[in-house]
Amino acid sequence: MLWYQIVFLALIQGLTEFLPISSSAHLILPAQLLNWQDQGLAFDVAVHVGTLIAIITYFRKDIVQIVVAWCLSLKGQQSTSDSRLAWWICLATLPACLAGLLFDDFISTHLRSVEVIAYTTIGFGVLLWLSDRYGASNKTEQDFGIKSVLYIGFAQALALIPGTSRSGITMTAARFLGFGRETAARFSFLLSIPLILAAGGLKFIELMSSNTVVDWVSILVGVVLSAISAYLCIYLFLKWLNTIGFFPFFIYRLILGCALLRIVYV
Template identity: 55%
Template sequence: MTLFEIIILAIIQGLTEFLPISSSAHLILPAEVLGWNNQGMAFDVAVHLGSLLAVMIYFRQDIWRLTLAWLSKGLSSKQSQDSKLAWWVILATIPAVLFGFLFKDLIEEYGRSALVIATTTIVFGLLLWYADKKATLAKNITHITWKNALVIGLAQAVAIIPGTSRSGITMTAGLFLGLDRESAARFSFLLSIPVILGAGTLATFDLLKVSEAVDWNALLFGAVFSFVSAYACIYLFLAWISKIGMLPFVIYRLALGTLLLLFIFV
């Protein structure tokens, strides 16, 4: 990859990992549409590491608080609000792990195409619009129950299909359950930590099995630019989402999906 391609792909990963517009779709598209070379497994690991560091640093106080609460009261009969939330993050992560284990190979073989991405981009974009339009916005993150966490976790599992958007579908589920936009986004971002960590770990083990040449400069640039763009994205998204709503992202998804369909069939 050229330095330009490295920077663009890293910024795309950092932004789209947390915006409701699908990171996997945007990382696949340059190869499908622009004819760029596949970025390779090592680069995927590097940019996901940058995104993971960004979300962990941004939510470092929440992570520390939830971890301490879970360790002190997680197995107690008297749960605190923080220990419950820690359990809900764990519970909501389980479906994604199971779905990933069961269907990863199937999705890799049949799901990574422009047609699939175009379809899921439009369909789940419309679902996001409907959820935002009908949302009561009556609950904050402290009102999440184990049933809510399980529903959001099942929604997150569907994001194994490229173009769905992990953050998009978990926010959609949160809005349907009555969460306000910021709470739906915060819970989605907290859920991203174990998912990105797990996916990155598996990808690292896969990487160790192949004799792929490693361009360390590309990995370093990828991780750094992914970190910067991801951190800025989280900060600005949480600051603005209550004011702007989901409509701008819905419009983007519909436009992107339509352009992809034109690219495929015209």
């Protein structure tokens, strides 16, 4: 890749991974619309590592508390809100992992198209707005239960379809269930950690078993830029969420989806 492609794709990954606008769509579209060469497996690993560094760094204190509480609960000690949250994250991760194992090949072959991305961008954008407009906000993390967590987990599995947005669909599900914006966003972000770790790990294993020549300078730039942009994105999103809500993201998705449909059908 040329240097400006590396910078652009790394920033796009960092900025869109945690916003409800679909990072996968934004990484697929440049190659299809601008006729860029596919960024390759090694670069995919790099930007996944970058976003993982960002989310772990931002929530480092919360993660330590959650992991410690979870380990203590395994030893039979008293359950706490942190240990329960750890179990909820594990449970909500299972549907997406199972769906990935069953449908990844089908999705990669048949659904990575501009037309599919256009419709999912618009459709799930509308659901995001409806959940924020009409969903209650009276529930907190203390109100999570098996049913609500599985509901969010199955919603997350839909994010395997390009254009859906993992963060967007999990926040949408949480808002429909009556959880507040901050609670929905925080749970969505924490829920991303095992999936990003798993996806990055699988890509790394695939990379190590291939004969791909790695451009380490590009990899380093991808890690650093995606990490910095993702961290800033998380910080600003959580800071402004209660003020701006999800409506601006709905408008963005609507404009992007309509522009893509025009490209497809004109």
